Amino acid sequence: MKTYMCPVCGYDGLEEEAYDNNFNPSYEICSCCRFEYGYSEDHNVDLGYIVIPNEMREAAFQLYRKQWIEEGAEVGHPEYYPKEFQEKGKVKQEMLIKQLKRLDLPLDNFTFLDYDS
Ligand SMILES: [Zn+2]
DSSP states (O other), X not given: OOOEEOTTTOOEXXXXXXXXXXXXXXXXXXXXXXXXXXXXXXXXXXXXXXXXXXXXXXXXXXXXXXXXXXTTOBOSOXXXXXXXGXXXXXXXXXXXXXXXXXXXXXXXXXXXXXXXX
């Protein structure tokens, strides 16, 4: 089965593309970071918009990603996210780094909290 990548956390396990070429969202919920495309960018981050303009969507992803990681990168839906990538309900750090690299993100922008401490 073909899978698609989450633009927020880099998990490559979506059933549909998060957004099509016309920015129409799938309303799928990422089983890793729990971002809901078409909903979370308006409701789970606060950039001062009621409905976020398309050109601000990347900023919404960034903010959500930062919050999610700083809160410990909890697995959104552990029953759908691969068991071997999880540890105590969180995304294993090595996996998280792998996912973020898929998105070509500079990792030094993130603070990884109390992993392995
Ligand atoms: Zn995700």
